[in-house]
Amino acid sequence: MSATPGPDPRRARVRRLAGVALTLVLAGLGIAVFVTAVTPRGSSTVIAPDDGATGVPTAAVIYVHILGQVARPGLYELPDGARAVDAVAAAGGFTEQADAAGLNLARFVSDGEQIVVPAIGEATTAAPGIAGDGRVNLNTADAAALDTLPGVGPATAAKILAWREEHGRFESVEDLLDVGGIGEAKLDAIRDLVTV
Numbered sequence: 001m002s003a004t005p006g007p008d009p010r011r012a013r014v015r016r017l018a019g020v021a022l023t024l025v026l027a028g029l030g031i032a033v034f035v036t037a038v039t040p041r042g043s044s045t046v047i048a049p050d051d052g053a054t055g056v057p058t059a060a061v062i063y064v065h066i067l068g069q070v071a072r073p074g075l076y077e078l079p080d081g082a083r084a085v086d087a088v089a090a091a092g093g094f095t096e097q098a099d100a101a102g103l104n105l106a107r108f109v110s111d112g113e114q115i116v117v118p119a120i121g122e123a124t125t126a127a128p129g130i131a132g133d134g135r136v137n138l139n140t141a142d143a144a145a146l147d148t149l150p151g152v153g154p155a156t157a158a159k160i161l162a163w164r165e166e167h168g169r170f171e172s173v174e175d176l177l178d179v180g181g182i183g184e185a186k187l188d189a190i191r192d193l194v195t196v
Helices: 009-038 084-090 154-167 173-178 184-193
Strands: 061-068 074-079 114-117
Touching: 061 084, 074 084, 084 114, 154 173, 173 184
Parallel strands: 061 114
Antiparallel strands: 061 074
């Protein structure tokens, strides 16, 4: 009667090495996913101004002052087209006392804007779309804020919002002339009351 051959030690060793290699690859992927998940988005970076020597234009940046219930209140440089969520991320995120629902994180922010993140139970300091200086921001205002402007009723406010939805951000106050129902006279009446 012949003996059944035992397991090949070389095969067992190869399987163990393959198992160890697979475990290391999976651990590395897990660490990469974790680091990506906890890295804040919209962090501020310093971009050197274009001195014309390279001929390469620099990216447009804006400055946003964020304070209130964030980890690191301050002035942050963000790329043009950034949203409120990017400003919060640049400031280290919300504190435990922050009323995250008190801020529209999806709205675009504009250059020179001040964002105040309220504490839970604290009233916000300005209506949505109203800049720190009291002017109506054409890129963030809702219909109610636009309706506060002289000569702008619900119909014109709806046209402004529709234009913004179709074309994106207002680059200048003069872009209002592209909105149906707004001519030179109406623009002159509201020019000092709005910002972009």
